[in-house]
Amino acid sequence: MRILGIESSCDETGIAIYDDEKGLLAHQLYSQIKLHADYGGVVPELASRDHIRKTLPLIDAAFKEANCTAEDLDGIAFTAGPGLVGAILVGSSIGRSLAFGWDIPSVAVHHMEGHLLAPMLEDNKPEFPFVALLVSGGHTLLVEVKGIGQYQILGESVDDAAGEAFDKTAKLLGLDYPGGPLLAKLAEQGKSKRFVFPRPMTTKPGLDFSFSGLKTAAANTIREQGGVEKCDQQTKADIAHAFQTAVVDTLAIKCKRALKQTGINRLVIAGGVSANKDLREKFERIMQGMQGEVFYPRTEFCTDNGAMIAYAGMQRLKAKQYAPMDMKAYPRWPIDSLEAI
Structure with a gap:
């Protein structure tokens, strides 16, 4: 199975493609550090607008890196929270729309579960x-x-x-x-x-x-x-x-x-x-x-990234825990409320 992961919870746009047999096939990341530097912190509205500009081009780049197309995907994972609600809405709306258009399921991922499972992307995985x-x-x-x-x-x-x-x-x-x-x-x-x-x-x-x-x-x-x-x-x-x-x-x-x-x-x-x-x-x-x-996780996967969302999403996809089309964005979302696999 193969999944596209979309991370947009704050000031980094992360896109990745993960295969459950071959592992990580593509990893694209755009940081908004320069955009927010003049303000001394993240400006939510500017973050949301930049995610709109960067998400689709990064998805195209990920497809090229992985040498695959939308037809090779079995699902799309997106961050549904917690984080900046406007930024989350960008990634979740794009993820659900593409999944609908490509007739594949989408999966809502908890941002902190993504971080928690990021070490699973390494060769030495915790049991x-x-x-x-x-x-x-x-x-x-x-x-x-x-x-x-x-x-x-x-x-x-x-x-x-x-x-x-x-x-x-x-x-x-x-x-x-x-x-x-x-x-x-x-x-x-x-x-x-x-x-x-x-x-x-x-x-x-x-x-x-x-x-x-x-x-x-x-x-x-x-x-x-x-x-x-x-x-x-x-x-x-x-x-x-x-x-x-x-x-x-x-x-x-x-x-x-x-x-x-x-x-x-x-x-x-x-x-x-x-x-x-x-x-x-x-x-x-x-x-x-x-x-x-x-x-x-390796250093590049410590900060927000699409690879961790793709991996966490793959686990939910296999369990058929699909996101409904009216899925909400959650600025706050207790991690202990998630459904067990």
């Missing part, structure tokens, strides 16, 4: 059950995964997501958009222990997260140094290092708790923040110490 840490600009979730659609939320952020806190702190440091990766790069030059930030909610029982306080700690530190204009490059790097270390430590503490609580020794980390170098090194050490394994 069920596993614990998943989903960390992105909009979400921080700890999920116990017993199978596809069998998800129990163990913990989530009560305020800012980890990626959102990275971006906001980067902005405080005067870094360009998108700030998260730039902050991580700056942190590599930072010195340890000059600044120490709290590890929020780690002294209390439970698996929920809170990162807004870390952003406030960074803001206060910058202010104590005379403001970002008076901070030299080393001071900025030291603050970035302290912030990143606090985030990674917090995630690590919560994940260790989740693994012990569930008795599972396999951990999946996915989402944009999972590409962070320090985070990967930290979790490799932790899982070796716990005699377990950690799995990630």
Whole structure:
């Protein structure tokens, strides 16, 4: 079977073609970073309009890359949420319309399920059950995964997501958009222990997260140094290092708790923040110490992409969980409400 995947939940247009026997045949991605850079963040209306301009040309490019046509498809998968509702509507409308015109079924995919299953695109795939840490600009979730659609939320952020806190702190440091990766790069030059930030909610029982306080700690530190204009490059790097270390430590503490609580020794980390170098090194050490394994998607599949939507969609397509023509877009959509396969 062969499926076309469409991702349009935020500021990246992702298109992919996946074959359940041959694997990924095509992967096309367009990022809107330059479009939103002048505004310091994603402008939803501009994002939606750009998805309209880019989706069909990228589908054509994917067909050429895969050396196939619409006649070779068995279905179309599209992101139905969560995300920016206007952007989701673009991809879902195009996906359902093409499926109707080509007389093939369409499948609605949960964006975070796409991230959760992204490591399945690699040669070294995790077996069920596993614990998943989903960390992105909009979400921080700890999920116990017993199978596809069998998800129990163990913990989530009560305020800012980890990626959102990275971006906001980067902005405080005067870094360009998108700030998260730039902050991580700056942190590599930072010195340890000059600044120490709290590890929020780690002294209390439970698996929920809170990162807004870390952003406030960074803001206060910058202010104590005379403001970002008076901070030299080393001071900025030291603050970035302290912030990143606090985030990674917090995630690590919560994940260790989740693994012990569930008795599972396999951990999946996915989402944009999972590409962070320090985070990967930290979790490799932790899982070796716990005699377990950690799995990630390759770097290009950590951020939003069509490949993860195509893979997740293929699983739903095989289960004949087709999307109705009046399928809604969901700006919010609990992952534990999905139907099990």
